[in-house]
Amino acid sequence: MNRTLTCIACPLGCTLSVELEGKDIISVSGNTCPRGKEYAISECTHPVRTLTTTMRCENGELVSVKTSKPIPKERVFDALAVINKTVARLPIAVGDVLISDLFGSDVVATMEKRK
Amino acid sequence: MTDLVIIGGGPAGMSAAISAYENGIKDIVILERDDELGGILRQCIHNGFGLHKFKEELTGPEYAHRYAKKVRDLGINVKLNTMVLDITKDKRVIATNSQEGVFEIQARAIILAMGCRERAKGALNIAGSRPSGIYSAGTAQKLVNVKGYLPGKEIVILGSGDIGLIMARRMTLEGACVKAVCELMPYSSGLARNIEQCLNDFNIPLRLSHTVVELHGRERLEGVTIARVDENRRPIKESYEFIPCDTLLLSCGLIPENELTKGIGAELSSVTNGSVVDQNRETTVSGVFSCGNVLHVHDLVDYVSEEAEIAGKGASEYIKGINKKGASIGITVDGKIRYTVPQIITEKKDVTVYLRVNNVYKNVKINVYDKDRLVLSKKKLKVAPAEMEAVKLSASMLEGVESLKFVLEEEK
Ligand code: SF4
Numbered sequence: 001m002n003r004t005l006t007c008i009a010c011p012l013g014c015t016l017s018v019e020l021e022g023k024d025i026i027s028v029s030g031n032t033c034p035r036g037k038e039y040a041i042s043e044c045t046h047p048v049r050t051l052t053t054t055m056r057c058e059n060g061e062l063v064s065v066k067t068s069k070p071i072p073k074e075r076v077f078d079a080l081a082v083i084n085k086t087v088a089r090l091p092i093a094v095g096d097v098l099i100s101d102l103f104g105s106d107v108v109a110t111m112e113k114r115k
Numbered sequence: 116m117t118d119l120v121i122i123g124g125g126p127a128g129m130s131a132a133i134s135a136y137e138n139g140i141k142d143i144v145i146l147e148r149d150d151e152l153g154g155i156l157r158q159c160i161h162n163g164f165g166l167h168k169f170k171e172e173l174t175g176p177e178y179a180h181r182y183a184k185k186v187r188d189l190g191i192n193v194k195l196n197t198m199v200l201d202i203t204k205d206k207r208v209i210a211t212n213s214q215e216g217v218f219e220i221q222a223r224a225i226i227l228a229m230g231c232r233e234r235a236k237g238a239l240n241i242a243g244s245r246p247s248g249i250y251s252a253g254t255a256q257k258l259v260n261v262k263g264y265l266p267g268k269e270i271v272i273l274g275s276g277d278i279g280l281i282m283a284r285r286m287t288l289e290g291a292c293v294k295a296v297c298e299l300m301p302y303s304s305g306l307a308r309n310i311e312q313c314l315n316d317f318n319i320p321l322r323l324s325h326t327v328v329e330l331h332g333r334e335r336l337e338g339v340t341i342a343r344v345d346e347n348r349r350p351i352k353e354s355y356e357f358i359p360c361d362t363l364l365l366s367c368g369l370i371p372e373n374e375l376t377k378g379i380g381a382e383l384s385s386v387t388n389g390s391v392v393d394q395n396r397e398t399t400v401s402g403v404f405s406c407g408n409v410l411h412v413h414d415l416v417d418y419v420s421e422e423a424e425i426a427g428k429g430a431s432e433y434i435k436g437i438n439k440k441g442a443s444i445g446i447t448v449d450g451k452i453r454y455t456v457p458q459i460i461t462e463k464k465d466v467t468v469y470l471r472v473n474n475v476y477k478n479v480k481i482n483v484y485d486k487d488r489l490v491l492s493k494k495k496l497k498v499a500p501a502e503m504e505a506v507k508l509s510a511s512m513l514e515g516v517e518s519l520k521f522v523l524e525e526e527k
Contacts (some may be wrong), residue, residue: 006311010166011415012503013307049312052161052174053288054260063262064176073316080288094180101175110160111176 005043009035016040033046047073052110053080055098057088063113065098075103083107092115118142118434120208120222122375123198126408129182130420132191134427135226140434144192144220146199146210152186153179154230155253156416158260159357160262161281163308168415175398178416187404202379206402216508224402224430227376227390228423231369233278233410234237242329248336252278265289267362272296273327275303275310277414277501279366286364293317294358296343297325299348302475304368304501326350327363336361379403386454387411393461395429396422402428404430411456411471414501418469422456440466446457451523453500455502463513467508471520475499478526481506485516498523514525 005016013031018040019026028040042048048070054062071079079102089099092113097109118140121128124147151157156164159175166172169181188192189288197212201278206222229434233251250258250266256278258264262454270291272279283293296314301324303310314321328350329340342350371389381398382391389410390398396406406426407419432439438520444460455470470481475497483491483506489510498504506521 001161006307006315008308008312011163011306011308013311015307045384049316050162050172050286054160054263062261064260065172066162066174074338076288110174110180111157112180 003044005040007031007036008038009039018044020044022112049073049076051076051079053083055086055088055107057085057090057092057113059090059115062091063088063098064110065107066110067102068097068108069105071103071105079103079107088113116221116223117144118223119430120206120220120224121145121204121226121228122208123147123154123228123230123407123409124149124152125228125230125342125407126153126156126179126182126193126416126419127230127409127426129179129186129387130423131226131228131404131406131427131430133182133189134189134424135431136189136427138431140431144194145186146197146208147195148198149475150196151285152183152193152195158253158257159281160260160516161285164416167415168420172299175416182420193231199375201373203401204380204400206211222402223434224404224425226426227398227403227405227409228407228426229321229372229375229409231371231412233365234368234370241327243331244333246330246332246334246336246360248332249330250362250364252276252282252364255282255362255364259285259289263486267291267336267360269294269360269402270362270364271327271341271358271360271411272364272366274298274366274368275305275321275323276366276368276416277305277309279364280305280309282364282366283319284317287317287319291362294360295320295322295341296323297322299326299344300324302499306501326345328355330363330378331357336363339363369408371409373409375420376409381405384454384458387456389456390460392456393423393459394457394464394466395432395462396426396457397461399432402430402433404433411454411469414503418503422469442513444513444518446519446521449520449522452481452521455521459514460508460519464510465506466513468508468521470504470506471505472498472500472523476523476525480524480526482522482524483508484520484522485518490516490519515517 001020003018007014016030020039028037052066092109096109156175156179166177199210201209208220211217227306270293331338333470343354381400404426440461481493
């Protein structure tokens with residue numbers, strides 16, 4: 001079986017062809033760089049996504065956040081539910097861990113917030 | 116007298132300031148109308164920025180933060196909450212803020228970095244009343260990401276540019292149901308990766324060659340009628356389809372914000388809606404430079420930063436009185452290539468020319484001619500309006516050249 005994917009690892013968006021035999025990946029083609037192959041393998045075995053969203057701060061404003069690593073795709077909405085229930089303490093610096101170990105990743109601030 | 120006044124503290128303005136500083140100009144002021152540096156990046160909380168510049172994927176606020184920190188560390192003067200009212204031909208900048216009232220700065224050189232705004236008008240050529248619930252995609256982005264307010268629950272998006280695609284995902288993550296993204300053209304102007312990760316991931320249908328023909332609802336939007344369009348982009352009656360929704364987002368492209376540029380008398384391009392510039396991004400008014408989305412709309416912020424570095428260096432040379440100009444090579448295009456930046460080359464050095472095409476083409480060559488002589492040919496498997504192309508010309512290629520024509524040739 002063949003699967004065609006669009007690589008999302010960079011803005012170039014290469015079209016990848018993956019040759020599959022059952023669950024085994026026989027070959028990947030169409031990638032311009034090694035990250036494309038990595039992406040194809042992950043996408044055909046266990047898809048992951050980096051989640052970016054916002055979190056409430058104690059003063060009512062929002063701070064933008066992301067998962068420090070991609071998390072399992074099917075966990076995205078579960079992760080959101082946890083993030084939406086959390087209130088961040090101020091001040092916040094870029095890179096501060098606001099929730100640790102959520103589905104194998106930390107949730108970190110992507111902007112600065114003063115008190 | 117101030118050496119360099121930079122209008123706008125977004126990615127272009129910050130990068131231009133840093134570049135000018137590193138090229139020896141220390142007397143710089145950045146004028147920014149918002150209360151923080153960063154421009155539009157502050158509301159672009161998704162990732163995908165910075166792969167070229169930093170070799171890692173950053174979110175918009177993180178990308179902005181790196182530049183803002185550098186600006187601060189270098190001690191570059193920034194005036195926030197400051198609106199520029201007018202710029203005169205002799206480079207006086209008239210601005211206002213609440214502390215200083217209306218004030219004037221005489222600049223030796225000016226860099227225009229005001230960015231762009233959303234195109235909205237044409238898209239609203241839609242029948243029906245004007246109920247509430249209609250937003251531009253950028254406004255919705257600000258509401259959701261900065262104000263924390265979800266503008267609606269059931270969404271239709273018109274236009275498949277990147278902001279529209281990004282907002283389809285964002286609204287879905289926040290609990291809204293995005294029913295369709297309609298695109299008038301037979302192709303999306305957004306990046307392929309965004310169609311994949313913003314639409315396909317959530318099974319949001321992309322309706323190519325479709326538009327919104329009617330709005331329903333009196334006070335609040337209750338639904339839209341969409342239709343397929345023919346080759347002439349006219350709606351086909353038989354294809355009318357009603358979609359119930361409370362919100363319509365318009366993502367119909369961006370347009371450079373050049374109100375101030377007109378006052379200076381710089382020549383504008385009718386294709387880019389930005390200034391006509393040379394390889395240093397100097398406009399037709401000497402000492403006035405332009406970079407970033409105010410010059411032409413970019414698809415990647417990394418390119419904005421790069422372009423601003425060129426403008427910052429160009430401005431620094433201008434201020435130091437270095438003038439290497441010794442040519443006037445005009446660049447024309449064939450129409451399939453819509454435009455190039457720069458449009459004119461005034462110095463015979465290595466120059467990278469950026470260009471954008473008007474349609475999706477496969478197996479093409481970008482050919483550069485000096486009259487009938489082929490100067491350079493670059494093969495491309497695929498070119499698309501969404502992606503800017505770069506062609507490198509070397510100083511030796513420009514020897515003896517009077518004008519250049521960029522032509523897109525399709526291989527048989
Ligand atoms: S294969 Fe490499 S170059 Fe192509 S989209 Fe993926 S990461 Fe980018």
